[in-house]
Amino acid sequence: MTADFKTESKKIEAMLGEKRLFDLKNLLMEVIPQDITEIIEPLETSERVIVFRLLNKETAAEVFSHLEHEDQEELLSQFGMDKVKEIMEEMDPDDITELFDELPDEMVKRLIRLLLPEERKIVNRLLNYPEDSAGRLMTPEFIELNKDSTAEESIQTIRNIGLDKETIYYSYVVDRKGFLIGIVSLKDLLLAGPDTAIQEIMTTNFVCVNTTDDQEDVAKVLTKYDLTALPVVDKDKKLVGIITVDDVVDVIHEEATEDFHKMAGIEATDEPYFNTKFLVLGRKRALWLVILLIASYLSSFVLKNYSDILQIVIPLAFFIPMLTGTCGNTGMQSATLIIRGLATGEIEMKDFIKIFLREILMGGFLGIILGSFSFIRARFIDVDPFIGIVVGIAVFISVIVANIIGTVLPLILKKFRIDPAISAGPFISTIVDVTALLIYFEIAQTIFHIRV
Amino acid sequence: MTADFKTESKKIEAMLGEKRLFDLKNLLMEVIPQDITEIIEPLETSERVIVFRLLNKETAAEVFSHLEHEDQEELLSQFGMDKVKEIMEEMDPDDITELFDELPDEMVKRLIRLLLPEERKIVNRLLNYPEDSAGRLMTPEFIELNKDSTAEESIQTIRNIGLDKETIYYSYVVDRKGFLIGIVSLKDLLLAGPDTAIQEIMTTNFVCVNTTDDQEDVAKVLTKYDLTALPVVDKDKKLVGIITVDDVVDVIHEEATEDFHKMAGIEATDEPYFNTKFLVLGRKRALWLVILLIASYLSSFVLKNYSDILQIVIPLAFFIPMLTGTCGNTGMQSATLIIRGLATGEIEMKDFIKIFLREILMGGFLGIILGSFSFIRARFIDVDPFIGIVVGIAVFISVIVANIIGTVLPLILKKFRIDPAISAGPFISTIVDVTALLIYFEIAQTIFHIRV
Numbered sequence: 090m091t092a093d094f095k096t097e098s099k100k101i102e103a104m105l106g107e108k109r110l111f112d113l114k115n116l117l118m119e120v121i122p123q124d125i126t127e128i129i130e131p132l133e134t135s136e137r138v139i140v141f142r143l144l145n146k147e148t149a150a151e152v153f154s155h156l157e158h159e160d161q162e163e164l165l166s167q168f169g170m171d172k173v174k175e176i177m178e179e180m181d182p183d184d185i186t187e188l189f190d191e192l193p194d195e196m197v198k199r200l201i202r203l204l205l206p207e208e209r210k211i212v213n214r215l216l217n218y219p220e221d222s223a224g225r226l227m228t229p230e231f232i233e234l235n236k237d238s239t240a241e242e243s244i245q246t247i248r249n250i251g252l253d254k255e256t257i258y259y260s261y262v263v264d265r266k267g268f269l270i271g272i273v274s275l276k277d278l279l280l281a282g283p284d285t286a287i288q289e290i291m292t293t294n295f296v297c298v299n300t301t302d303d304q305e306d307v308a309k310v311l312t313k314y315d316l317t318a319l320p321v322v323d324k325d326k327k328l329v330g331i332i333t334v335d336d337v338v339d340v341i342h343e344e345a346t347e348d349f350h351k352m353a354g355i356e357a358t359d360e361p362y363f364n365t366k367f368l369v370l371g372r373k374r375a376l377w378l379v380i381l382l383i384a385s386y387l388s389s390f391v392l393k394n395y396s397d398i399l400q401i402v403i404p405l406a407f408f409i410p411m412l413t414g415t416c417g418n419t420g421m422q423s424a425t426l427i428i429r430g431l432a433t434g435e436i437e438m439k440d441f442i443k444i445f446l447r448e449i450l451m452g453g454f455l456g457i458i459l460g461s462f463s464f465i466r467a468r469f470i471d472v473d474p475f476i477g478i479v480v481g482i483a484v485f486i487s488v489i490v491a492n493i494i495g496t497v498l499p500l501i502l503k504k505f506r507i508d509p510a511i512s513a514g515p516f517i518s519t520i521v522d523v524t525a526l527l528i529y530f531e532i533a534q535t536i537f538h539i540r541v
Numbered sequence: 542m543t544a545d546f547k548t549e550s551k552k553i554e555a556m557l558g559e560k561r562l563f564d565l566k567n568l569l570m571e572v573i574p575q576d577i578t579e580i581i582e583p584l585e586t587s588e589r590v591i592v593f594r595l596l597n598k599e600t601a602a603e604v605f606s607h608l609e610h611e612d613q614e615e616l617l618s619q620f621g622m623d624k625v626k627e628i629m630e631e632m633d634p635d636d637i638t639e640l641f642d643e644l645p646d647e648m649v650k651r652l653i654r655l656l657l658p659e660e661r662k663i664v665n666r667l668l669n670y671p672e673d674s675a676g677r678l679m680t681p682e683f684i685e686l687n688k689d690s691t692a693e694e695s696i697q698t699i700r701n702i703g704l705d706k707e708t709i710y711y712s713y714v715v716d717r718k719g720f721l722i723g724i725v726s727l728k729d730l731l732l733a734g735p736d737t738a739i740q741e742i743m744t745t746n747f748v749c750v751n752t753t754d755d756q757e758d759v760a761k762v763l764t765k766y767d768l769t770a771l772p773v774v775d776k777d778k779k780l781v782g783i784i785t786v787d788d789v790v791d792v793i794h795e796e797a798t799e800d801f802h803k804m805a806g807i808e809a810t811d812e813p814y815f816n817t818k819f820l821v822l823g824r825k826r827a828l829w830l831v832i833l834l835i836a837s838y839l840s841s842f843v844l845k846n847y848s849d850i851l852q853i854v855i856p857l858a859f860f861i862p863m864l865t866g867t868c869g870n871t872g873m874q875s876a877t878l879i880i881r882g883l884a885t886g887e888i889e890m891k892d893f894i895k896i897f898l899r900e901i902l903m904g905g906f907l908g909i910i911l912g913s914f915s916f917i918r919a920r921f922i923d924v925d926p927f928i929g930i931v932v933g934i935a936v937f938i939s940v941i942v943a944n945i946i947g948t949v950l951p952l953i954l955k956k957f958r959i960d961p962a963i964s965a966g967p968f969i970s971t972i973v974d975v976t977a978l979l980i981y982f983e984i985a986q987t988i989f990h991i992r993v
Contacts, residue, residue, distance in 0.1 A: 258728075294571050313575055354874060361885075381866065385866050388862035407841040410840035415830065415833070422806060422826050425802060425805035425807065451826070454827070458830075462831055463834060466834065470841050
């Protein structure tokens with residue numbers, strides 16, 4: 090880490106306070122844009138506007154694109170039109186698209202008029218791709234080379250046009266119809282003889298994604314092939330853009346966070362914790378909690394149904410939280426293993442039978458251990474020994490069932506193209522609770538020979 | 542994706558079956574190494590050995606490094622010493638280190654003797670850094686430039702020595718003592734005038750990490766600053782290696798998976814689902830399940846303690862799963878938000894008070910909604926209306942408490958440098974269960990005016 094981040098941060102605040110703007114301007118030139126973003130985040134909007142006035146336009150655009158969307162919106166409404174135009178001109182089309190995604194429609198309409206006609210066309214096109222798709226993520230600013238040029242000519246081309254490109258480290262060779270026929274890395278260009286033709290150096294076996302592919306799949310491809318840039322083709326297989334690894338790193342974080350939240354029964358939020366408005370987050374959390382609460386009606390119903398045996402053998406109630414807890418935990422474990430395996434691509438749908446058999450065995454293994462422990466534990470609570478037997482058998486069977494539910498549910502959801510992450514945690518434990526209670530009381534009735 | 546992956550895969554299997562090795566050799570030259578790895582994974586070891594014999598040594602090394610550790614171990618014991626040596630000579634030191642990490646000690650001792658003296662020194666040094674540290678992740682194969690050279694001279698240097706380097710897109714400028722003083726990108730080199738001195742082009746405000754920094758922190762820095770390569774310095778601040786983004790992408794996946802598993806109460810596993818041996822995974826799963834089962838002794842104890850009132854008002858038992866479920870879900874939500882926020886760096890320890898106050902409010906908000914719904918729901922089960930009141934108030938208070946437990950527990954663990962991820966899910970629900978039951982029965986006793 091930059092050792093002087095804290096010092097820088099304090100200096101900047103002091104200079105702002107004392108209005109030493111000339112010194113501040115000089116200091117800011119030495120600070121990494123991402124750090125400037127972090128330093129100005131806690132400041133007042135008016136102070137942020139001052140800082141932006143002091144930055145050169147490239148840095149201003151970069152600092153701006155790292156801000157949270159809410160802050161961007163606020164600043165845009167504070168900047169003069171000239172400043173807005175200046176910043177947007179320096180921003181990459183993919184960053185502008187991302188920004189427009191989050192701004193209110195009316196503001197987007199106003200801003201889009203400030204773009205140069207060429208840029209406006211690009212941004213409009215990117216905005217037309219589905220949300221979270223490769224098309225939205227890509228930038229059309231890549232380097233195209235001719236297959237018949239020499240390495241030396243190509244390096245010269247890159248020198249001439251490279252400044253505004255997203256990356257100069259990979260160039261793309263397309264034929265006359267616009268089809269991608271090869272990729273050449275700057276490394277290969279530099280290490281090749283100056284007169285070598287591009288078609289002799291370029292790689293012809295490459296991977297590419299489609300504009301409509303989901304960003305999660307883009308991340309998987311990029312991860313698998315260890316790429317730093319990935320070409321994107323449209324439905325006619327023509328090259329239309331590239332996606333670079335830095336954008337994908339953000340996607341990987343985003344997708345993992347989304348899964349974490351879904352698994353905890355929170356509707357997905359795009360924004361970081363502190364940037365999500367209280368009521369928005371409250372609504373997202375309450376929604377699932379209420380649904381699950383209503384769903385747990387079933388468990389009360391089951392218990393009510395068995396109230397006669399409960400009346401006679403009150404201690405049966407003592408083990409309800411342990412039973413539902415243990416089965417919920419087991420189901421949660423298998424669900425998490427499957428969901429995460431599906432997300433990282435380690436598990437595929439075709440492995441269904443193999444997974445199913447493995448998890449039945451695993452359920453049996455865990456069932457024996459947990460069943461024995463619960464039997465012993467029940468004996469410690471000092472109740473009728475028959476209850477220990479009921480608890481032990483019930484835990485054994487319910488753990489097997491819970492393990493299978495946790496395994497199968499995510500796979501079924503995946504089959505129906507529903508994100509399996511929503512099935513974990515709360516959702517599964519609600520189903521598992523009811524199943525375990527049914528098993529428990531059926532066994533109790535059988536063992537106590539009470540048939541109502 | 543490569544459209545022809547399936548075709549390739551089938552062709553390769555057919556050629557292997559028919560022993561058309563010459564055709565196979567030609568075909569393999571067209572296939573991306575990662576795809577070869579995937580294609581040979583389901584094959585028999587003997588068939589894999591044949592494929593490796595047909596690959597050129599660069600490809601062989603790459604295909605080999607993408608294999609799972611178990612498969613690597615098996616193949617190494619099948620290959621002749623010459624083949625092993627050939628593959629290891631082509632592998633990057635960081636990949637060798639990763640491989641040695643997973644192999645049995647005895648095998649490592651045998652293999653390390655096969656390395657060239659220079660390589661052996663490097664690998665030995667890398668192996669000395671702590672596990673999951675920046676030192677383990679880095680490669681010492683970076684390009685060093687002199688600050689007084691010109692851009693043109695530097696490009697020539699890169700051409701001469703670039704072939705074996707991990708990346709040629711960033712070069713590092715160190716002073717006579719070995720301190721890193723600047724970084725220069727190949728882009729800047731190419732776009733600068735040929736006679737410009739390196740010290741005029743290089744960036745002097747850069748970020749770097751320490752050899753002993755945890756890989757999770759490395760991933761955070763690289764993500765924050767959108768870097769493709771990150772310099773690593775030793776405790777004397779001397780440059781010793783670089784970490785490239787492709788290695789970090791794997792770390793991000795790994796760390797997220799680890800957190801998912803911990804949150805589900807599974808001790809961390811490094812290996813993918815299918816590569817973890819049944820009993821290893823079974824043990825890791827059983828461990829926490831048993832601990833939690835024993836911990837849930839408390840809930841049985843609480844229930845036993847209130848068995849008198851339970852005896853009189855049996856329907857109180859009907860709502861136990863709903864109560865513990867709802868509170869568990871609420872605690873799980875807040876815990877997940879905090880844990881994920883801490884993992885991505887959005888939440889820091891200094892925000893404690895702010896988070897705490899926010900989550901008390903949030904608990905109140907959720908408590909009112911869930912309390913009201915449970916009151917209504919209890920009325921549907923057609924029991925004594927007083928039970929509805931008890932359930933409603935108990936859910937209201939317990940949800941607030943559960944929300945705070947879910948918030949505070951991860952932060953406390955973090956404070957004591959324990960990974961907060963282990964606190965989520967099962968761990969929290971066990972604590973929350975007991976608390977909720979205590980609240981429930983205390984309220985029941987008060988409302989039914991029964992003091993035992």
